[in-house]
Amino acid sequence: MFVQDALARFAASPFAHTLLALTTAFILGTAIGFERQWRQRNAGLRTNVLVAVGAAAFSDLGMRLLGVEGATRIIAYVVSGIGFLGAGVILKDGANIRGLNTAATLWCSAAVGTFAGSDMPAEATTLAVFVLAGNTLLRPLVNWVNRRPITPEVTEAEYRVHAICSPEHVSDVRDLLDEKLDAAALPVRSVETLSDTEDQVELAAILVPTSAAEKELDAVVMALERSPLVHSATWSVETTA
Structure with missing residues (x-):
């Protein structure tokens, strides 16, 4: 009976949209997570993929059940909920704080997923490119700034x-x-x-x-x-x- 009801409610077109959303989130989450895994961060490949796919799934579910309003509600909960996950990768090491960049990357992975789940694959791809650029292209600039000596005249x-x-x-x-x-x-x-x-x-x-x-x-x-x-x-x- 359950199987018959499920088959009766099955619609190929919405399922195709869901499959596209999850696939997009999976691919883009893999790209972001691979860079994190390559640098041996706490939240690596699988974590970023799951965050992106999960956010896409929730956004797509809200879209299918209640349209744009439903997706908006779900996205609001995703944004707040991802904060708890990000807090888990932030570590205090003496006077130093580690994991802030990893937490921010997870937050962005969730944003990539919500774009994908809201039927915006182009926007999701664009955001993923910016996230990867922030974690890779800006690294030489960060290293250059960190190597500068602390000078009393210009440093707060x-x-x-x-x-x-x-x-x-x-x-x-x-x-x-x-x-x-x-x-x-x-x-x-x-x-x-x-x-x-x-x-x-x-x-x-x-x-x-x-x-x-x-x-x-x-x-x-x-x-x-x-x-x-x-x-x-x-x-x-x-x-x-």
Whole structure:
């Protein structure tokens, strides 16, 4: 009985559209996933294919049941639902975050699938090309930018002035850091203790400015080192997130 009902409801033309949508999503998801698998990412070939095909299937189902309105509803759930899948590939490694690009690629694979499932194979193909271009053609540019040195004049970053002193002089050196940095118009956000031993303590004053001149920081360090309370001083810079 079930088989007879299924055969009675079967329509060749809508099925052909579904088959085309899933095939398109499968091929384009394979192209995107192959690039991820080649680079040994967490979400590789199979994951991207399944995301694209699944998004295409849901979009096609909504289209067949309720037309454009049904597809729109389904796509909204796909967009929000893919966020949970993307969160699973994002890893925190110390101060670094890994997997953001992989999560974004999965998000784009879902978009490719929704295009395919909404009977827009040309748009799906175009998006897949852009995703592949973003993950491959932009890589040399990213590597070039990452190799550039962090320069105080142009980089928005977190600046720290370090001072090493004896444990009994910590309070005075804190005040000295505030005094010298304030005189240089470099206000302090906070002062942290980076290391604390019986012989010495390393303090780090975190500055409020996100850009500073190297000469100004060097001048502050020289002023600190002239104090008999300070064993040594230096400054460092790290890019902000």
